[in-house]
Amino acid sequence: MRSKVLALALLLPLAACGKQVSAPATQGVTDAAMSQPPAGEWLTVAGDHNETRYSPLDQVNDKNVSQLGLAWSADLDTARGQEATPLMHDGVLYVSTAWSMVKAYDAKTGALKWSYDPKVPRAKLVDVCCDAVNRGVALYGDKVYVGTLDGRLVALDQKTGKEVWSKLTIPEGSHQAITGAPRIVKGMVVLGSAGSEYFSRGYIAAYDAQTGNQVWKFYTVPGDPSKPAEGKHLEAAAKTWSGDFWKTGGGGNVWDGITYDPVTNLIYFGTANAEPWNPAKRGGTNQKAGDSLYTASIVAVNADTGAYAWHFQETPEDRWDFDSTQQVIVADLDLNGTKQHVIMHAPKNGYFYTLDAKTGNFISGKPFVQGINWASGLDPVTGAPKINPEARYEVTGKPFLGFPGAIGAHSWTPMSMSPKTGLVYIPVNNTPQVYAPDPDWKPGTTGFQLGIDASGGNIPADKAVRAGTMAAMTGALVAFDPVTGTEKWKVPYTSPTNGGILSTAGNLVFQGTAQGEFRAYTADAGKQLWSFPTQSGILAAPMTYTIDGEQYVAVLVGWGGVWDVSGGKLVSKMTPNISRLLVFKLNAKGQLAPMPAMADRVLDPPPFTGTPAQLAMGSKIYTNSCSVCHGNVAVAGSLNPDLRHSAALGNPKLWQQIVHDGLLSQNGMVAWKDQFSPDQIEAARIYVVKRANEDKALGDK
């Protein structure tokens, strides 16, 4: 008997699973405050636990929004993509910027209170697809939390911005990164990482908010099969993979959406694509595309222990980079006369999902864009997609022109749900993509690990073709009724990747555009009522707050955050990056400084002298490894150098010193000598020379 009791006692701490967490905050930002934010405060990145990005404030409304003006603005010290939504507590605005910096401003006057720079090594840029971005901070007790691009979770003192503690949360030496906002759950900071194209095994973990010590960790994909699985759910998942997928990591990173639901005590999160994209290139023998659990899925875990609760895979057999990492909204919907506690999700794959929050059971899945062709529809009972056989490009061996493409019908840019209109406002992209298998592909050492050859989809240097292709890439703001699964209204945009959404009780929806406008629409009908020219494209979602009885609306401006294509179009420097925090209120008359003149450039490349074989090799290398930063077909936007103008283009030795040896690694351009031979690197130069000459002939600058 005694031994049995002892054994039970020993088992108990194991059964409880998670480690002890420090006492929850009782001062400053508390759990209760986050559940019921004080009037006028914005305490979590999405405004509330349900991640609706809806504000009950209505002082600024559809009757007076035309009087909205610039109250104050703050120039940022990083001219890169800005993706964060500020938080407001006790009259102070807290916001993260590019390179994981954090700033605190007096929310009324805009006076800078403090600024924190985690000094992320610039070479870390090679480990991220989409710029040195950060999507926000968390507040709890007397601290501010930020995840840094190089994988640290840092706690700062809210008053001073001084570092209290800093913990490396990604595996030491890994290519993973952090771009997402941490979430607070009962004394813990919950965070994942990015990297599903960079030898990454996805996970989400909880850390003690006081000490930074890890409380629990949940892997989203199985690991090395020679080691014990970290839970039954991973034993089950391992059966859905084939070959040596674990050697390249498997992907499934949790790089954005994380929602804590106090009603179910579950944390819901979305997982990224399977890695590498091409299932036939995951290593080993017996290559076939299984479901690859739990990639491209919504997963729910117990908030206290991180134990698996349920999963729903939105994209089985992912080979299209269909991340499901977007924000998860929780709501009580009236469905067929019954109130149901649900989650709602609009992932890259183009379908809007409604699931039972407690069980993950499929309720509905309806397209929120037209023209989806990777699947012909969803099973009405299970939600499983009917995959188009032509979309299995590694099976057909042929390129597949897929819609949506890897940018997604909807990516991280936040949507919003208004309980007043019952609508969900989705920033939508219409961007097809060519997926072509690369039979010669092997895992590299640096940069993207995809297993496809994107160079076949390069846009030819022909004015009409280029114009046609660009015209086909568009965006929209879609107001979607989650109950009927239909579009209520839509505002079309001329380019994809427009900003995130804020909806308010003033019958307003706010959104910034890729072209550099901050707009307000009526929430019920989508009628544009107001706009403000912001000089640079907007990606971030706005927020709103009140001080001394006045309502303010704040948004970060700063184009970037996607492949370096200006304003979503193949035009160099169309949208400059002038990064700022803009704050508006009624009847304010602030002005921005005039836009600086853009330097006038002339394309002056050396003559093309390469061989067809060099050109073909260079095109493939450039497209699959360089274009992610330097732009499609060597046309860069404004974030990274446009190589057609590079001084090294006519200097093969300098080109080798930069690309092979890493001469500019301090600027973020790392050495590629482990991945490419000098001949291959020379071929990439020859390709860019060719492209520069083609564009010069077209009259481009």
Ligand code: CA
């Ligand atoms: Ca991805």
